[in-house]
Amino acid sequence: MSKHLISTISTAALISVLAFLPALRGQTGPPTSVDDIKVDTWNSRPLHKPAYAGIKPATAPRRDLSGIWDATGDAAGGAAPGVQNTGAHEYPAVLPGNNNPPGGEPDESKIPRHLPYSSLGEATLKAHKPTGMGVRSVPAVLGNDPLNVCDPPGFPRMELYEFAILQIVQNADQVMLLNQFFRTWRTIWTDGRGLPKNPEPRFYGYSVGKWLDDYTFVVETVGLDERTWIDNAGRPHSSELRVEERFHRVDHDNMELTVTINDPKMYTEPWMALNKFPLRLQPRSFDIREMYCVPSETAQYNQDIGDPSVAPESK
């Protein structure tokens, strides 16, 4: 009788301990899903490696890119990979061994990885005066980067400069990309339509997408406005530019983005601006901070800092 009582009590005790285990694990153990990680409720900052180091990501859902994705990645003390202020991630306009060149070079002949410019491409590049961190950079007010007057970055530059947070939303007919920088969005049609013939140029072009397999979504974009630059180093494009994006969902928390530039007028062959560039899923509660280029703020910056910093010497 008493033996039975002891075993009942032991069982009850064991059950209560087991019942509490998940709660205990939640408090003290590593997170098991990215959604277990707390972020700032408003204006959230993206998570970096230490925050999600213990997570073993689940398998990716089929044919689903939705979520809030971080492209800033793990900077390891340097610039966040998504910022790309010396140009597209795969072709930075830097000097060998120096990712922070002083600028002022007449061309890109000294950079480690050369782009296959056509003669028109090379000439158009020279007409573009970038003001970022690349080898050809000039002081802010001497440049002609369309972003310096807050013109739209356009596509593909939205993925090749200040690429930070990208929210993806899907419905039956579209995949929507909502991008933090400039608060821009793109519609990728998945309703079976083809790309337009002789389209009127648009800053973000015309995009259609299809699933190559359950985890790989391929997007083709045409009809891009020639006034935009491809990246922060002033890489040019013509209206014949065709861009392929390949979103490959590796697992639940990780995606890779490959962007291929194909513009036969400016380049003698296609080139990959991003090659399996990592995007990291953020918690569902992540709140995207706004990021605008504000013309009046830019004017104030130029008046207070940009113009006087290149004015003649003064003592």
Added chain:
Amino acid sequence: MRNKLGTVSFLAVSFVAAALPLFAHHGNASYDTEKTVTVKGVVTDYIWANPHVFLKVDAKDDSGNTLHWMIEAQNIIAQSELGWTNVMFKPGDQVVIDVTPVRNGRPIGRFRGRIVINGQEFKPLPR
């Protein structure tokens, strides 16, 4: 001219390991990246804006004249990542700030690391 550019590149290479900014919307072209100036003074204005957050500080030079310093940081997202906020500085704050100055001698610079606000050193968030 080519020689001069070559020298500048070489010096920049040798300096890159030191405390250069994390990244910048605008490049180094107008900055003397080999120099550090310590600005000690009083905040007169703080502009939390894009493409650049910047701070105005009144500081005395060696002769006792007041210089109106303009010190620029990067954009709002980049600064938030480092733990900066829109209320981090306020007019009247006593500050000590290390800056990379512009080449033309004007009191304009870029934050390059040390920031002390009313005696407290500001520690950026780790990345």
